[in-house]
Amino acid sequence: MDSIPNKNITIEQLDEMFNDISDHGQWDLSKPLLWGYFFADNDPNKLELVIPKILSMGYTVVDIFQAKKENENEADSFYLHVEKIEIHNSKSLDKTNDEFYIFANQNGLGSYDGMDVGPVEQ
Template sequence: MSAPKPRQEKTITLEMLQKMFQNIFEKTDWNMAGDMLWGYFFTNNEPAALEKARDLLVAQGYRYVNIYQLDEEDPNAPRPWWLHVEKEETHTPASLDARNDELYLFAYEQSLDSYDGMDIGPIPEQDE
């Protein structure tokens, strides 16, 4: 049995999130007081662990988007697999910091290589 992976160092700080929110307020007309579409990303060197993580996250209310690999210009560069899930949520910098803490811990508990962060956008309008 292999040793568990070390816990990932937190790389997304509350200060970074505060700056991100300020930038969104200054450069968009998004209503950050309401639900937005938040995407969350995880990496691993093989997809099976991400498939298990996907199932656990879907059970927690996240929506599965994709498991994929990026094309690398350098053929010798590592090509991790990525899991993308999303959730419609309202966040402040503090609540997003808490969500990130949960997802860092989740990645650690699932022995994933990393929780790689989030993206945000407006919720797409449904065609009626």
């Protein structure tokens, strides 16, 4: 993890997530699912600037949205939400996460903030 800048989602956490999904029968992990990925920054313009790169990587841009503040004194924080229909296991998702940590770092974004998953809408 030392060579990946700002990495905070471990392979062990991903193993646990995949086991939980499998154990609870939420979705069939052998089939394509809709994976969402989030980048954060205090400047929405910086998020806008990386959209062409994200699109060229085959992802769809969902939106840029402002995070809700815990209190009024907090700085504004914005998220870029992108998604892609993919099949993942913990190793492939860890690789994607690593690529996004590096992408965020190389493009001067505040952070790659993680992912979510859901069924593909029919």
